[in-house]
Amino acid sequence: MDDEGREGADASYPAGWEADVVLLDGATTHVRPIRASDADALQAFHVAQSERSTYLRFFAHLERLPERDLQRLVHVDHDERVALVATADDDGPVGYRIIGVARYDRVNEDEAEVAFNIADAQQGRGLGSVLLEHLAAAARERGVRRFVAEVLPQNGRMISVFRDAGYEVRQHAEDGVVSLAFDIDPTDRSFAVMADREHRAEARSMRAVLGARSVLVVGPVLPGAPPPRPLHLGMARKVLAHLALADSHVRVQSVGTDLDPSGEVPAADGGADGAAAEGAEAGDEHATAAAIAGAFAGVDGPVDLAVLAVPAASALAVVRAIAPTGARAVVLLTAGFAETGPHGLELQRAVLAAAHRAGMRLIGPASYGVVSWRPDGALNASLADDLPRPGRIGLFSQSGALAVPLLDALRRRGLGLAEFVSAGHRADVSGNDLMQFWADDEGTDVVGLYLESIGNPRKFSRVARRLALTKPVIVLTAGRSGQVVPPGHAVRATQAPARAVDELMRQSGVIRVENTHQLFDVAQVLALQPLPAGRRVAVVGSSSSGATFVAEAAATAGLVVVGAQVLPEDADDEVSESLIREAIEAPDVDAAIVVRIPTVGGPDPRFGRVVARAAAASGKTVVACVLGLRGVTDELTAPDLDGVPRTVPAYATPEDAALALGHAARYATWRTRDHGRPLHPDGTDLRGAARLVRDWLAGQSQVVLSAEQSGRLLASVGVHVLPSAPVHDADEAVAAARAIGYPVALKTTAPALRHRADLGGVRLDVADETELRADVVEVLALAAGHQGEPGAAPLEVQAMAPRGSSCVVRSVEDPLYGPVISVGLAGDASDLLGDVAYGIPPLTDVDVADLVRAPRAAPRLFGYRGLPPLDVAALEDVVARVAVLSDALPEIRTLELNPVVVAEHGAVALAARITLAHADRADATRRLQRT
Template sequence: MQDASDADGGADPAAPGYPAGWEADVVLHDGSTTRVRPIRPDDAEALQAFHVAQSERSTYLRFFAHLERLPERDLQRLVNVDHVDRVALVATADDDGPLGYRIIGVARYDRLDEDEAEVAFNVADAHQGRGVGSVLLEHLGAAARERGVRRFVAEVLPQNGRMIAVFRDAGYEVRQHAEDGVVSLAFDIDPTDRSLEVVADREHRAEARSMRGVLGARSVLVVGPVLPGAPPPRPLHLSMARAVLAHLAAGDPTLRVQAVGVDDGAGPRDDAFATVEAPADLAVLAVPAQAAPAVVRAIAPLGVRAVVLLSSGFAEDGEAGLARQRAVLAAAHGAGMRVIGPSSFGVLAVGETGTLNASLAQEPPHAGRVGLFCQSAALAVPLLDAVRRRGLGLAEFVSAGHRADVSGNDLMQFWADDDGTDVVGLYLESIGNPRKFSRVARRLSQVKPVVVLTAGRSGQVIPPGHAVRATQAPARAVDELMRQSGVVRVDNTHQLLDVAQLLAHQPLPAGRRVAIVASASSVAALVAEAAAASGLAVVGAQILREDATADETREGVAAALRDPGADAAIVVRIPTVGGPVPEFAALVAHEAARSGRTVVACMLGLRGVTPELTATDADGRAWTVPAYATPEDAALALGHAARYAAWRARDHGLPLHPPGADLRAAGRLVRRWLADHDELRLDPARTAELLGTVGIAVLPSYAARDADEAVAAARSIGYPVALKTTAPALRHRADLGGVRLDVADDDELRADVAGVLELAAEHAPEPGALPLEVQAMAPRGSSCVVRSIEDPLYGPVLSLGLSGDASDLLGDVAYGIPPLTDADVADLVRAPRAAPRLFGYRGLPPLDVAALEDVVARVAVLGDALPEVRSLELNPVVVAERGATVLSARVDLARASRADATRRLQRS
């Protein structure tokens, strides 16, 4: 998302409390964009123009009366709001008028009491049906929740069915009644499963449609340096423009391709685009960075839906370049256009009869059913070349460059509905919005495999020019993000294409049992080892001698590929004498197609997707056994496919709704406590109060400074008790003597107090804390540590480990990225290597894992709902045979801004 301050006048710096964080660029139902921002006093003229342009019917439905113009007093009241109790948002678009923008929609609320506000909408007649009202409701609801409003009410005329539908279609439970010719509506605006699903569906449809406009373009405009005459000062731009023109002409003769030359560095003349025939669906720009904003503004009247920006010189060049990038986004989004780039390699849509080659790829791959997304232009070159050499086939390819706007999330939204794509591959240099990535990828992975390669195993590389928030999350957080999303994560481009060619040309394996066909027992042993290392279970091997007869070969291959005890097969034939054996390849292809099982091969002379290993099944569908350079590559790809198939077949669970969790009450507490603080560590009483709102009880503890106070506390609790030091280094370390358990009487307690104080003499207690704590004994069990941190990039990151050295020294900690389902929580609890201690390890009784899952679920929903909870630690949580007891908790709050809203475009 670009900052709205770059366009339509900018935010008023004198406006008190102007919420700049509410500014956003948004994709509408038709795939175009609009800018949503808080209203400002200087919007008075634009608001009056908006009102005057409305039809008499629209004005009547909004104000219950016909007003030709808004009275000046009313106009000033409408544009002057406090952004707390009176909030108004406008949706705007750029135009050529004196203001440079126009208002196309207005939404506002006026607070009635602490929880309730009256809401009203008005959308320009010319823009109704584009989803402007739905977008404004999403944004206004988010703003209202941030200000503590929990319910909207409205009064509408019965004939205003469109506005009533906006409220109902948003997924809220709308209560209504009619009286005196007016319909009164009321609905809670706290997110529900249904309202969140509606928002995600709207986002999905809008972003998919915007990408459909790019990849389905029938008219393309190429803008580069002045084409005739002497070479410009920067010949690279000229070379790019000429290459794209040539590739477009060669790709599809039915495309309408037009070209305009602009002065290098000076931008376009006023009449530069006068001869261009509109509409131009797609524009490809190869111009200097300083000229790009002016060019984007100049092409806006041509009906361009998206801009592919090949040029560099933007955010990667520091503040000046970032300003140019923001200017490009402001011009594009204000005109309803998406931006692919900068530093893009271009876009490809490969068809059987023609190819949209708006890219720098001289020889694109042939048509296929794989969609590829790659950020780096430089890495797009070898990636596309490898696809072509393998014969893999491509449906679409998009290079987003620095992804200032369009990202892999947009393409995944498109591919979820694209009937021409079976497999998706993503090469990500950075992930700008991990929470949205997880949400979108999870939805896509349930219907199509998604293979992901990140730059660097940590997934936290930030190339120059990429707008990515810093993260303090552990590198393993990205592993969990990918696992939860169901994507197949690989380590290099070689593996990405290895897996993609298998998933595109073979059925998913029904399980991980694999049969081996090999030309030698020594080869079979090596293949079995590779298969086991890839998580496969070898159930048998057929050894086919090189001198075997045709009948023996056929019977051996058929036996292995039709084995009812096997889900897949690996066929390896490497002759020691002679070359490739086409007859053997044809036999394998035929038997594989007949068997319906997943088959991979390693054969001399064959690589990738080949006609030699292609055959049709009984229904006439063609299947190709993918060929690999080594048996290890084949086994690795098959292992990935088996894990993905298992993920896809499993129950992914239901959203978490722990009974008794009152997130509204938690939010009220947090907002009240942070009213006068930017950050705050909660004391034990407030910690217990906050956790209590979501149903987590903390076993009370009593502070003491000496033996007398400890004894008094123990007598009030009742023996036996636990004694703890508050020194951080020893606080939870029973093994070091910082915790004494099952203290039975006064004498034992006094002795333990002396021992603990002596042990902790060299360690200071936590600031403001007394040196000792006395607490009732919890039931015996295993101790766990549950944490949640609010990361600037990932949002809430949940972790679970069993207490002790396994977690502290060996890193035996499992991670989860909320929102989680109940199945995700169950996986999280079972993920640590020490988790068997919870399930009856070495004859011990099994513990109450369900109670631990309940605690984890409550922490997850609290962290997901309240980004102000900067960190939360429950240490320890003792899981007994019955129940789980939280013995200690710590919570830090801080003002937060979570950049993961579904309704926003990419931030830059």
């Protein structure tokens, strides 16, 4: 198979460049660095190319690659010469075939010549764009900054690949050849092109799943497989029954779902298959696979979707066996993989690799299945017996177990389902993939996600923000921290604070809820009512005390109560409707909460119709808490002015109604606000910064930069640190002060007292030599009981900065989140009270402005208690430059500016500490990432 040849590869082989990617047709392929063992496959690829393709690649027709050239092409050093191949499964002697090649040869330190060759049969699938993305990412890691190429004028397809990738391509023609050159540093346009290609590919792969018209159900009754367990057989038969009942337009086939009359597993037929079965009993793995493959000989392809309920031990052979059916995706219902330990994780990875090599996406393991309502019925390839009615809510659940109460809650409330996918351990298909699909799906209005873990927070943020700009996204995480990692989920560890996930959600525009009850409370108002135009709410209650209670709940939910109306208990329908209309239609009202809980008597269905008529006529957002009503009800449904039925969602308690409305109002505000522009501060030299980091890290695993090195690195992006002079005694301090000029600041370098003027570790406005000598004695005595920095001078002398407020700006490279930026005011506010705000790059200018204003102590920057307002724009500029630097260079493990003094005019960093280490960021764009 494609993995063969990995053993014996030299230590320079960059395994981190391997990736499974989704192409524009929704199928998958594997991209990896070329190996010496690829010679036969590369020759086969070349021989299969048309004469025209060969001529365009080599400027000559070569029927076969000469052996010398072939060996040169497959032997690369993965630095000066790099080649990537895209592969797919094949029945030939090699076991795989190459379907595309991309390579570069370095010309000089910054420049490399690039060439591509895509199999004729693979044209139009976006493979050239994918290989360019991956090759450019690899080249940037090796310090290459520009690609050049020579292309024949008739090779318009390749010229278009370069241009369509979003790069600024320069070209000129000479002697019948077009010379191209373009910088490969990411730009806003190239990143947008990549994200759009990724979006279209992943959305299309999910469309193939949810729009499947031909489904193959595979049970455990297979020759050569372990004896079938009742659980697996029951799963297979249940899915078969659901498919048969739900939609006659889906063609259904099955393998391994029936026992013979004796209850035994049927043996394979005679001949080769019979021999294979005998070999399987003897433990021959290849014979077992052959026996299982033989069971699929009668499957009539093509198949869109395969649903597997087989033991984990059989899954790999089954996935390989169904590959020839042309299936676009596999739903794996059964467990027994990564959650069982290292062996199970390796098995899960092998199953995933087999699926991807065959061009299939994998949903699961431990999936509850998929459901999709279409105009002609439902695709119910799941274990759910009772489906919610058709509707416009898309639902995703990682957990198979929680899928049961989620679907049940949706059904009991009367809410309608558009699509449902359970990803289980989400070895492949994730919430990201479904969000990509829902962004374009005209049949979905509201999206709900239950996430047990977030495998790629940065991609989640990017994809969720794109979706949330057009459709509300409601997210429930396992545990408040959002960092619970259940058994079976292969997720990187994180050291980020729990509040980082809150910031991630806020930046993304998603609505985060705390339980399933809240998830559907919020979904009700978003699915049934228009978005609130603002936060101003009117309260209509059946008692004065009740109205007061509801008003308090609304204020707690972030709403602004602008009016309260009390309905007399004995009011007739006409009076009630008039009072409700008056409250709702007031010009200063954006939404309303109507509550009627009578102290005498039971539910009154007529009151619900009164509320429904008033709400539908107003066109505003209305929620209700009416005794005896819950969810979607006929009593709270009435036609609007256009004759379209509108339903007021009913809640169990007034607090539930207020909380849901508050979430809806905040989301509406986020969606309509300015989200800003990508950060591009003037005077940043990220190339120069990368060279510095590469030089300092060469041959070392971790480096703590000196003050001089930190200053150089920060200066490359326009952040200037006020110089300081390390000193050991009073004489050195006086000499430094004379060179700098009085007044100066004197600081201890002991970590416990560093930057703490309140504790005596910093002396400011030292005016002359006499005062300085006295301060040196005092500070040294004060720091004597504290451990200093190893190898550091005990004191620093620095020029005085303008007076202002001291802030702390930090960046920490997290294995899961990537860079996490934090901002707080220096001192006890951040150190003791944790009054720090977090942001996860890439940030926009609006994100930075929000970040600076988020700490509770931030009012000190804006003229607190008569003090002059400070230059917050200058602080934002510093934060933006730190964010850009940290986002571009994952090798920056930690960065701290402490303090950054924000004055009335300007902001200056007084000290910087930076640690570098080699990093492998989780969201590199060349990889197929999962959430």
